Amino acid sequence: MINEPAVVELTIERPAHGGHTVARHEGRVVFVRHALQGERVRVRLTEQEQDASFWRGDTVEVLEASPHRVTHPWPQADALTAAAQGAAPVGGAEFGHIALEEQRRVKAQIFAEQLTRIARTERDVTVEAAPGETPDGLGWRTRAAFAVTGNGRLAMHVHRSDALVPVTDMPLAVDAVNALRLWDLDFSGMQRVDVAVGSGGGDPLVLLIPAEGTAPRRAGAIAAQIAGASVAVLDAAAGDVHRLKGRTWLQEQVGPHAYRVTGAGFWQIHRRGPEVLTGAVLEGLQVAEGEHAADLYAGAGLFTVPLASAVGAKGSVLSVEGSAGTSRDARRNLHGQDQVSIVQGRVDKVLASHDRPLDVVLLDPPRAGAGKKVVGQIIDAAPRRIGYVSCDPASFARDLGLFQARGWTLDTLRVFDLYPHTHHMESFALLSPPRGAA
Numbered sequence: 245m246i247n248e249p250a251v252v253e254l255t256i257e258r259p260a261h262g263g264h265t266v267a268r269h270e271g272r273v274v275f276v277r278h279a280l281q282g283e284r285v286r287v288r289l290t291e292q293e294q295d296a297s298f299w300r301g302d303t304v305e306v307l308e309a310s311p312h313r314v315t316h317p318w319p320q321a322d323a324l325t326a327a328a329q330g331a332a333p334v335g336g337a338e339f340g341h342i343a344l345e346e347q348r349r350v351k352a353q354i355f356a357e358q359l360t361r362i363a364r365t366e367r368d369v370t371v372e373a374a375p376g377e378t379p380d381g382l383g384w385r386t387r388a389a390f391a392v393t394g395n396g397r398l399a400m401h402v403h404r405s406d407a408l409v410p411v412t413d414m415p416l417a418v419d420a421v422n423a424l425r426l427w428d429l430d431f432s433g434m435q436r437v438d439v440a441v442g443s444g445g446g447d448p449l450v451l452l453i454p455a456e457g458t459a460p461r462r463a464g465a466i467a468a469q470i471a472g473a474s475v476a477v478l479d480a481a482a483g484d485v486h487r488l489k490g491r492t493w494l495q496e497q498v499g500p501h502a503y504r505v506t507g508a509g510f511w512q513i514h515r516r517g518p519e520v521l522t523g524a525v526l527e528g529l530q531v532a533e534g535e536h537a538a539d540l541y542a543g544a545g546l547f548t549v550p551l552a553s554a555v556g557a558k559g560s561v562l563s564v565e566g567s568a569g570t571s572r573d574a575r576r577n578l579h580g581q582d583q584v585s586i587v588q589g590r591v592d593k594v595l596a597s598h599d600r601p602l603d604v605v606l607l608d609p610p611r612a613g614a615g616k617k618v619v620g621q622i623i624d625a626a627p628r629r630i631g632y633v634s635c636d637p638a639s640f641a642r643d644l645g646l647f648q649a650r651g652w653t654l655d656t657l658r659v660f661d662l663y664p665h666t667h668h669m670e671s672f673a674l675l676s677p678p679r680g681a682a
């Protein structure tokens with residue numbers, strides 16, 4: 245660290261990917277959070293290494309406000325409220341100071357900029373709100389994860405920090421999460437507490453993740469305090485979920501399809517996310533009866549289930565998921581559908597030994613994207629269409645560049661605001677093969 249002032253006055257130039265904005269201090273880029281383009285703000289520097297090519301900081305005071313600035317709906321995540329109390333805001337709602345419509349415009353600008361910069365592709369991007377989104381953009385999270393303070397209180401992390409802030413509210417979460425009032429309980433001995441609410445009915449599920457060295461009976465004692473929820477404990481080493489009371493899984497319903505998802509398994513977070521994404525995937529891919537499809541990074545089979553219906557008994561779906569527990573869920577969710585092969589393993593390894601033709605490939609990789617090897621394997625399977633669901637515009641743009649280098653083109657692109665008040669977004673892209681190849 246150097247002897248620079250801890251607080252500097254800056255003018256915000258533009259938004260940047262990752263929930264930041266860009267400003268400059270004596271020529272050096274500063275990534276500022278909790279600000280808006282055009283604002284004049286006072287910024288507390290949080291990272292200011294002498295040799296670093298850029299610094300980071302949080303807005304602590306707004307001198308000239310953007311017309312799009314609004315009162316943050318969650319005081320504990322609001323940088324200005326936190327600064328006035330000499331504290332730092334919790335991460336997880338870093339766009340809360342921006343009017344909801346403007347949040348979507350900023351996300352569209354960032355998505356388009358990633359396409360231009362990384363994939364050399366010009367595209368006008370619009371970010372669509374989820375159907376039935378609340379006017380205040382709150383109450384959408386069906387999943388929430390909390391850290392636990394030294395004295396057993398639920399807490400969240402400050403951005404890029406180990407510091408914990410106890411929470412007494414989670415405005416982004418659906419009512420059923422808040423109604424449990426888990427912040428009133430003592431979670432001593434736990435390192436993390438996850439809560440999830442299924443759309444198909446049944447109690448919410450509280451998953452306890454014990455700190456190292458905690459006696460097994462401690463989780464049981466906590467479970468006894470929790471009313472109105474199933475409670476399970478995660479054996480992180482084995483990846484197993486053990487029942488303490490109620491069920492270890494949630495029931496999810498997406499259109500006509502029912503799913504079962506175990507406590508630690510992946511499921512889209514926004515209450516309307518599964519429906520929005522399956523709609524975009526089916527509309528985009530237009531899978532026909534008898535076709536051979538692949539669902540890569542398939543989770544509990546969110547897309548495999550409707551794809552299996554679309555191809556019917558004469559077609560096939562190869563569904564690949566890396567996590568053992570989630571793949572077990574997929575197996576249950578596709579039980580009795582003989583046209584589906586559920587394969588647990590890494591996508592690159594599974595594709596390396598798959599030699600049957602594919603008409604359609606859908607991929608929904610984690611934030612890091614698919615990467616060069618998997619992109620090459622998908623192209624080599626010579627499908628007539630590829631659908632790409634992504635939660636990160638930067639890795640998507642990188643992979644799109646790889647597809648384009650082999651002659652594939654970006655057809656439909658839809659971007660969804662499935663994470664209001666955060667910088668995150670979800671997209672579906674339809675890619676078409678080189679002319680004459682399909």
Ligand SMILES: C[S@@+](CC[C@H](N)C(=O)[O-])C[C@H]1O[C@@H](n2cnc3c(N)ncnc32)[C@H](O)[C@@H]1O
Pocket residue numbers: 510511512541542543544545546547564565566567570589590591592608609610611635
């Ligand atoms: C973004 S989630 C998508 C899941 C599913 N498509 C859905 O929407 O519910 C990505 C999934 O990929 C899995 N995964 C991550 N890396 C993988 C890999 N290399 N091979 C196979 N699966 C992987 C994760 O366990 C996770 O379930």
